[in-house]
Amino acid sequence: MTDTKSPLRIDIVSDVMCPWCVIGYRQLATALEASDVDHEIHWHPFELNPNMPPEGQDIGEHLAEKYGTTPEQSADNRAMMTARGKELGFEFNFADGFRMHNTFNTHQLLHWANEVGRKSDLKQALFTAHFTHGRNLSDDAVLVEIADAIGLGAVDAKAVLEDQRFAAVVRQEQQFWIQQGINGVPTFIFERQHLVTGAQSVENFKSILTQLQHQDA
Template identity: 65%
Template sequence: MTEPLRIDIVSDVMCPWCIIGYRQLAQALEATGTAHEIHWHPFELNPQMPPEGQNTRAHIIEKYGSTPEQSEQSRQQMKALGDSLGFDFAWDEDSRMHNTFNTHQVLHWAETQDRKHDLKMALFEAHFTEGRDLSDNTVLADIASEIGLDRDEALAVLDDQRFANDVRNTETFWQQQGITGVPAVVFDRKHLVTGAQGVDNYTSILTQLAEMKD
């Protein structure tokens, strides 16, 4: 029996390309019948973001120097891609970016319950589809409880910041590996692929990896 392919994904739930890339990869994994195990790792797109966050469109224009028209065009492109992958991007004029340090801490805790992947998916949906405020600890605890985790425990983890150092150390580790943008996907601990590659490219990568193992 072949060992499952290890896939490490460095990402932030504020990153639309991270969920697009993951959905594309998931389709490729299914199409190729690849046995795999996924490990999610933290990355903060905006570590300096204040607690109250910032309007998403204003943030994108400020950070990347894009015009409102370019920002809208990009949204429409991502929306169409999301629709084709069964994921609903529901931006509006009030959509906000948030600081995700606490989000990564609750994800770290979920890993101790073997539910990190499930919570990661729920958080992408909460942010992009439902427009919920992921900088609010009570919202993070609510989302954890919606997938069957203990709400009080989630709140306690956020209140006492018990996993803050673990998250910081993991973020630093990946930065030291040269990861400066997300999504960053590492196959088999040695093959780094950055950005959302598309189903066809991921399928090709998985096929090549399988051939190398044979």
């Protein structure tokens, strides 16, 4: 008899400005590989700072303003994330002058990439551009370069950003997730019903995957 069981659906609500989204995804990917679970991942937009101006903001100033984080706490957190990233094969480079940026256009470009099956590829490229290379993701020219570098095509990417054709649908999708009670990222939803918030450890993700497999057995 042919096994027609559908792949495990995993929805991830995230923002490319979120370092824990990188860490959480990498930990999930490690757990999925170890568990050998057939799966499909769907990325969804969330803006941590929808009112961020185009010029962005220094990360230390941003964290102090938004969360009351002291310079010492900020440095400790960045060191911890850098170490965690290294364990997972991702390079965080929080150099002096590292800035947070507005991400509305990145989400529009990601929506477009999804139409040609390249959303996850672009998502990873954007994470690397921001956290490893410190590129300005609120600069449309930079976004076009990143899209072109992974083979999506500069002309089409530029057109998507210039005419803002996906602005309304991205706003609508962001609002949908907010209405579901999601106010922070990363958020993982398994099989449209099991919601997990935050960057869980590899072991926690393995446990979740095991429970889901047992439910389907």
